[in-house]
Amino acid sequence: MSKYVIKRLAMAIVTLWVIITITFILMHSVPGDPFANENKRIPEAVYQNLLKKYGLDKPYSQQYLMYLKNIARGDFGESMKSNTETVNEMIARGFPVSASLGLQALLIALIFGPALGAIAALYQNKFPDYISMIISIIGVSVPSFVMGTFLIQFVARKVNWIPIGGWGEWRHTLLPSIALAMMPLAQMARLMRSSMLEVIGQDYIKTAKSKGISKSAVILKHSVRNAILPIVSILGTTISNLLVGSFVIEKIFGIPGLGMFFTTSIYNRDYTLIMGITVFYAIILILMLLFVDVAYTLIDPRIRLTEEGR
């Protein structure tokens, strides 16, 4: 297994290189550059100086090689819009905020999503099933900005101790993490319901019942573990999405997270920040996918990781 993990990490470097290259090409094919401002034209000399300072006057091939060299050292470079912070510092400031919010949302989704789905399956076509499926349909179909503003309007404005936005104390995280959790929660509930229904119909559940063990033991020991695999498989992307933060939620609740940088960097054409955040996101995604593959083997003994890949 450790051999497999090492091989996957080596592969990850190749993946990262491909991502960097594609992002670099896409980024530079967008017209304009960080200093071309439509409203107030800066003097030509200043503009040329700026290009020179950030190395943008050199040919693309040279810029690309320079960038690769810096990234190999773990240096994402200086932000082209912020004079005070490097990209590394911006990520170091934004990521803990987004990650703590994301983890909290993940926890909410993981506690309630599978449980809701399991209950729905156990009471198929009965009242609890309808309720949990209504919740999950709402979760999937209501966009997060609607959910966010809805929560502000009907919860934060009614309950005094819950703030409508801002960052600092735990109570600030309450509403945004709920809004953030709704989508993955709903997805997990739906996945869990269908896979649970499948497992309940399996022969080994009948065997378990025929042993005379209690209903709850049949559900907990025999059904849930076998039904949880599809949820584990979406966990990789879900976790990385949640950790890196959501632009919409962070904007609505005024949270200084990473998600905000992601979008602003693109319309500012802040080349180094775009690259930095993309690479950072890719690293997290790759690590999470690897984590999921390892988690599979812990849950289902039939799955073995080999060097040939899965």
Add this chain to the structure above:
Amino acid sequence: MEKLLEVKDLAVSFQTFFGEVEAVRGVSFHVNKKETVALVGESGCGKSVTASSIMQLLPMPPAFYKSGQILFEGEDIIKKSEKEMQQIRGSQISMIFQDPMTSLNPTMKIGKQIVEGLVKNKKLSPSEAEKKAIDMLNLVSVPQPEKRIKQYPHEFSGGMRQRVMIAIAMVSNPKLLIADEPTTALDVTVQAQILDLMKEIQNQFDTSIILITHDLGVVADMSDRVIVMYAGQLMEEGTVYEIFKNPKHPYTRKLLGSVPRLDMDRSESLHSIEGTPPDLYAPPKGCPFFDRCDEAMVICKEYMPEREYHTDTHYSCCWLNHPMAKSVAEGSVV
């Protein structure tokens, strides 16, 4: 002989979107202690539903008991609560299923699956439980049990898995073992081994067995008595000798006639029973075998025949065997 299980007029139906399916329609039989009773019939005739309803393993709803009693050691277990049934399942009555490939939990170690029911009822310590699991694997002749209890089902072959299933069923030394087509999914050589194993264990533990099968070879090999089932009803019952030597119901005769014989002429085609069993959404009011029977009479369509006893142990439900049949049979065949 002492009756261990007595099923009286059991009727089980399923409520579906299209109406009620009468899967089992008034079935009465008994199983004595240390006896093997075979329940035979073609697919969909209600064998498995009968077996599952003894264990109360049918999903309710859609399934429900319409009538009848299931007396186990004199007590009606239909009336028992789910909690009380949990005390009976596994420890008094246990079951082996058809497909060993899917009947074991793929994510639980074999040893744990074997002793799970026992641990719950007898509060065994982990080391006692492990010892018991090893003993059980020894009993069902699985080699290297110390190693095997720590493995998962996918590391076992089909025959080995069925041995594990038998170990699971026998772990609490039950009085009645229901084997629902235990050898159907196995290849022939392994079938014989599993049947031998079941016989051995029956002798050792004095267990009664209800053997559900459509393999008449298995029936002849294993059972003391045979019950022939068709469309949710019992057609004929007798000792193994009576059924094979002197079948009285046309359905039984046809079933026996469809068994391929080694000494058969190769040019002869295999026999089968023409037609299909009746639709149990609207079961016929007369004999359900009426439209597939070569010897059917007018009365067969209208009235279900009563049991006609040929010996103390052998009866059939067929108008042909009615005392008055001989006088009317001439000229009234449909």
